[in-house]
Amino acid sequence: MTTSLSPLLDPEARHVLDLGREAAAPPFESGTPEEARRAYEQDFPALQGEREPVGSLTERTIAGPCGSLTLRIYRGQGAVGAAAPALLYLHGGGWVIGNLESHDEICRWFANMAACAVVSPDYRLAPEHKFPAAIDDCRAALPFMQNGAGDLGIDAGRIAVAGDSAGGNLATVLCLLARGDKNPPTAQLLFYPNTDASQAADSYRRFAEGYGLTSATMAWFREHYIRDAGDIDDWRVSPLKAASLAGIAPAFVAIAGHDILADEGEAYAKRLVDDGVRVVLRRWPGQIHGFVSMGRHGPAARQAVGAAVAAWRGFDPAFGTLRPTDA
Numbered sequence: 001m002t003t004s005l006s007p008l009l010d011p012e013a014r015h016v017l018d019l020g021r022e023a024a025a026p027p028f029e030s031g032t033p034e035e036a037r038r039a040y041e042q043d044f045p046a047l048q049g050e051r052e053p054v055g056s057l058t059e060r061t062i063a064g065p066c067g068s069l070t071l072r073i074y075r076g077q078g079a080v081g082a083a084a085p086a087l088l089y090l091h092g093g094g095w096v097i098g099n100l101e102s103h104d105e106i107c108r109w110f111a112n113m114a115a116c117a118v119v120s121p122d123y124r125l126a127p128e129h130k131f132p133a134a135i136d137d138c139r140a141a142l143p144f145m146q147n148g149a150g151d152l153g154i155d156a157g158r159i160a161v162a163g164d165s166a167g168g169n170l171a172t173v174l175c176l177l178a179r180g181d182k183n184p185p186t187a188q189l190l191f192y193p194n195t196d197a198s199q200a201a202d203s204y205r206r207f208a209e210g211y212g213l214t215s216a217t218m219a220w221f222r223e224h225y226i227r228d229a230g231d232i233d234d235w236r237v238s239p240l241k242a243a244s245l246a247g248i249a250p251a252f253v254a255i256a257g258h259d260i261l262a263d264e265g266e267a268y269a270k271r272l273v274d275d276g277v278r279v280v281l282r283r284w285p286g287q288i289h290g291f292v293s294m295g296r297h298g299p300a301a302r303q304a305v306g307a308a309v310a311a312w313r314g315f316d317p318a319f320g321t322l323r324p325t326d327a
Helices: 011-023 033-046 104-113 133-147 166-180 215-225 229-233 262-274 300-315
Strands: 056-064 067-075 084-090 117-121 154-164 188-191 251-258 279-288
Touching (some): 104 300, 133 154, 262 279, 279 300
Parallel strands (some): 084 154, 188 251, 251 279
Antiparallel strands (some): 056 067
């Protein structure tokens, strides 16, 4: 058993860390991005639970800013056939790993819990496609939903954006970029978002090693994503550095207590409140980074998505009341 870690860890988080320690896989930063992707694609199914059925699932290819862009489109059970609420989900993975399969479980939960449509883009990854390629792809997916709302059976005025980790970073940036749109996002639903690429927060010291995502791995992700050190202060990489967050969508922010990104998530939530943006901040003190993708090993993952849906419904009175079974 792991005995040197915080006694405040949830048992399910400790179990996942024990599994990782026993596997003794080399850290991502010891190899190439392609090796990291292969390792991640091999490992993530062991963390996720059974994938629940949705009303429908299709894929579509649209014109992206630099070629074709694949989108996976979910329609939840119980979603209305027209003018349904919709969610643009941006997967995590440090801008280097992750794909449509790695976050399929989360998208299914959102689709069913919110009785909505979920669109997830297979955005370009670094280092082959450095900043701002991923943002450009996500920016292309949003107008596809807005302009094609009738065909998709969604309400162009009720599109939220969500993401975890690096996907949370992209979601925050997209909300900032879309402030002037005719139909900007109506909510941002963020799980342990990366908001400050300077990586100087104290949580990088407190949880530098032993809690899943390490400070060394996060630095490796960042260096593959940015073009040069000057990008670190660009608000499109570090949204916490934006001059103002006023006027963007209300936010749900989920924080894992034992996570190197915990402090910057807290700081982003505070900045939103200071700039007059409505925020629902939820903390899972005993959890680790990535826990929403660990549904096989405990209830916290699904509970967090349920909390995000509840917040989304609270931001949008047209949703009605959250079904008790979804909480």
